[in-house]
Amino acid sequence: MGKDAENPQFALQKHANSLKHGSLNDLLCGEGNQSRAKALQLSFHSLQVDFSKQRLTENTLDLLTQWADSCGLEQKRVALFAGEPVNLSENRAALHMAARWPSDTAAPEGMAPTVSLCGQQREKLAGLVRQVHSGHWRGVTGEAFTDVVHIGVGGSDLGPKLVSEVLGDTQGQRFVRAHYVSTMDGSQLLPVMQSLNPATTLVVVASKSFTTADTRFNVRTALAWLCEGQGVDAGTVCQHQVLGVSARPEKMDEFGIPEAHQLLFPETVGGRFSVWSAIGVSVALELGMAPFEALLAGAHAMDVHFQQTPLAENLPVLLGLVGAWNTQFLNIPSHLLLPYDGRLKSLPPYLQQLEMESNGKSTGPNGEPVPYVTCPIVWGDVGPNAQHAFYQLVHQGCHEVSADFIAVAGRPAVGAGEVSEAFQAQERLTLANCLAQSQLFALGDAAITDELRSTTELGYRGNQPNTVILLETLDAWSLGALLAMYEHKVFVQSVLWGINPFDQPGVELGKKLATRLYQTLTDAESGSEPSSHGIINDAGTSQLLEQLRRLRA
Numbered sequence: 075m076g077k078d079a080e081n082p083q084f085a086l087q088k089h090a091n092s093l094k095h096g097s098l099n100d101l102l103c104g105e106g107n108q109s110r111a112k113a114l115q116l117s118f119h120s121l122q123v124d125f126s127k128q129r130l131t132e133n134t135l136d137l138l139t140q141w142a143d144s145c146g147l148e149q150k151r152v153a154l155f156a157g158e159p160v161n162l163s164e165n166r167a168a169l170h171m172a173a174r175w176p177s178d179t180a181a182p183e184g185m186a187p188t189v190s191l192c193g194q195q196r197e198k199l200a201g202l203v204r205q206v207h208s209g210h211w212r213g214v215t216g217e218a219f220t221d222v223v224h225i226g227v228g229g230s231d232l233g234p235k236l237v238s239e240v241l242g243d244t245q246g247q248r249f250v251r252a253h254y255v256s257t258m259d260g261s262q263l264l265p266v267m268q269s270l271n272p273a274t275t276l277v278v279v280a281s282k283s284f285t286t287a288d289t290r291f292n293v294r295t296a297l298a299w300l301c302e303g304q305g306v307d308a309g310t311v312c313q314h315q316v317l318g319v320s321a322r323p324e325k326m327d328e329f330g331i332p333e334a335h336q337l338l339f340p341e342t343v344g345g346r347f348s349v350w351s352a353i354g355v356s357v358a359l360e361l362g363m364a365p366f367e368a369l370l371a372g373a374h375a376m377d378v379h380f381q382q383t384p385l386a387e388n389l390p391v392l393l394g395l396v397g398a399w400n401t402q403f404l405n406i407p408s409h410l411l412l413p414y415d416g417r418l419k420s421l422p423p424y425l426q427q428l429e430m431e432s433n434g435k436s437t438g439p440n441g442e443p444v445p446y447v448t449c450p451i452v453w454g455d456v457g458p459n460a461q462h463a464f465y466q467l468v469h470q471g472c473h474e475v476s477a478d479f480i481a482v483a484g485r486p487a488v489g490a491g492e493v494s495e496a497f498q499a500q501e502r503l504t505l506a507n508c509l510a511q512s513q514l515f516a517l518g519d520a521a522i523t524d525e526l527r528s529t530t531e532l533g534y535r536g537n538q539p540n541t542v543i544l545l546e547t548l549d550a551w552s553l554g555a556l557l558a559m560y561e562h563k564v565f566v567q568s569v570l571w572g573i574n575p576f577d578q579p580g581v582e583l584g585k586k587l588a589t590r591l592y593q594t595l596t597d598a599e600s601g602s603e604p605s606s607h608g609i610i611n612d613a614g615t616s617q618l619l620e621q622l623r624r625l626r627a
């Protein structure tokens with residue numbers, strides 16, 4: 075057997091070399107372009123995914139699918155849904171699909187217990203939401219809650235925050251206002267404390283480990299604010315105005331949160347995969363259970379698609395394969411996320427954590443180096459604004475960049491008469507910009523029409539491969555399907571690269587070093603003899619500590 079048949083990656087590298095001198099202009103405007111483009115556009119309910127501006131042919135997809143096969147993707151997909159310990163370093167399953175699996179639908183045997191636990195917690199969540207909305211659950215002074223301050227970071231913040239921002243303006247009714255606080259510096263908490271009434275504020279402490287310093291320090295300040303604002307002690311505040319969400323009930327007990335105000339989610343639901351679990355409680359508090367349940371339904375529909383669809387028509391599989399093709403075989407080091415809808419402004423940071431905290435690794439489960447390039451640098455911003463920020467680099471800079479454009483075809487009518495007309499004109503303008511930029515990324519100079527050539531300097535590099543994801547409407551269901559599609563894309567790539575996407579060892583060390591430096595700074599400010607606290611005294615850090623001691627004296 076030739077090398078190609080033995081090693082799909084070798085065949086793919088040879089194929090990539092053969093395409094190196096071709097261009098997207100050839101693929102998009104040359105012979106057979108229509109049938110190729112049509113074959114590269116797939117749909118899933120109200121989602122369309124258009125791969126036609128990717129630097130690949132249908133033969134490429136065949137080779138990529140063979141590669142996926144050779145990596146045992148189908149078997150590993152079965153193992154994922156069966157609740158097998160796919161998270162090898164922590165010897166744990168990864169069952170975020172269970173958090174959105176309908177309680178009345180048969181689940182794979184290994185997933186069923188987690189489906190049941192998540193279903194029970196969702197029932198408890200719904201009960202607490204009803205208590206808040208009905209005014210049954212009130213603050214220390216007996217007033218109903220008007221605001222929820224959700225304190226969490228990373229996966230305990232980004233998902234609920236994103237969902238609240240997307241659905242917040244489409245839901246007619248906001249039961250309470252949700253405020254998301256994550257940064258350890260207090261900059262998000264300060265305006266909340268300055269503008270809210272402590273007596274009508276419910277604090278949600280969202281932390282899977284219940285030990286993250288960012289969250290602990292924000293909660294300490296928030297509790298002090300609630301206590302001072304009402305002249306009561308922390309125990310009283312915890313009894314009445316704190317809702318805890320964690321995988322560690324013993325830590326919530328220790329903190330003083332009544333069991334009735336604790337929501338749990340299992341260790342097998344990873345932080346960056348947890349928006350579907352009780353971590354999403356603030357979405358339901360703000361907007362009600364219906365949109366939260368619709369979000370879960372969209373994600374579940376994508377789960378079923380991913381679980382059951384043959385690889386060649388499977389959206390998460392194709393997203394994963396195309397991404398790996400760009401990163402590993404076309405050597406494109408960074409990937410842009412460009413939502414053309416401001417409601418998705420938090421999608422880039424959400425997906426940054428999902429993709430780079432999962433696959434930002436270069437060693438396999440046994441610590442052996444992975445002999446090829448894995449996760450790209452994922453970055454992005456709301457597309458229309460990014461056009462005024464970094465698109466110049468993509469168009470005429472020195473770097474190859476791949477991109478996902480995410481656009482929304484239509485929004486519910488806003489206002490009437492001239493307002494409605496003007497708003498629809500804005501929608502058209504946004505869609506036109508999305509398509510124009512996607513075309514210019516792909517074609518470069520070839521996108522300049524004869525009419526424009528006389529007044530346009532050439533030099534647009536083009537050949538920047540990009541996918542256009544088009545949502546019919548951006549609602550809870552389609553948002554859930556979109557996010558689940560990316561979750562499974564990440565899993566597919568982890569299988570291709572032979573890495574564990576469900577742990578995050580690299581992040582833990584940074585936190586440990588920070589804890590020691592925090593103690594050093596605290597010693598200095600309390601006047602006690604500064605000690606090294608087990609940190610490396612490099613010259614740079616030492617002189618900065620000295621400057622901080624002086625400036626903060």
Ligand code: F6P
Nearest residue numbers: 228229230281282283286345581
């Ligand atoms: O960034 C590291 C991390 O552990 C993430 O994986 C997690 O989402 C975040 O910190 C917050 O962790 P926790 O929910 O335990 O507070």
